[in-house]
Amino acid sequence: MELPIKLSEQSREPIYHQIEHQIKALIASGQLEAGTSLPSIRALSKDLEVSVITTRRAYQNLEYEGFIKTLQGKGTFVADINVSLKKEIKEDTVANALRKAIGTAYQHNYSKKEVKRLFNQLLDESEGES
Secondary structure, eight states: OOOOOOOOTTSSSOHHHHHHHHHHHHHHTTSSOTTOEEOOHHHHHHHHTOOHHHHHHHHHHHHHTTSEEEETTTEEEEOOOOHHHHHHHHHHHHHHHHHHHHHHHHHTTOOHHHHHHHHHHHHHHHHHHO
């Protein structure tokens, strides 16, 4: 299984954090359901072209936080997490994306009014696509 993870070397966020956050988002959104088998550390590090140490750190943190579980000799699986935690992760993921977009807009000297106008325009466009 190949995970739809996109890493950014330009980001200030460490690579292992990017992996963690994206796996959490995949779990929270239901794209990775409880019990789903995850790629091995070696397979994921090869797919993402990062070191095994980086991937292991992400997996260890995810396991410590209860998002995944490793069964010796069987593999790594998505853990069953509660609905309120899924909701919290989804909200955090969207809020972080919006913060980043707002920061980009302000770097380009957009006013608050211009950001709102553009946001509403894009929201209207996306509703038309639904």
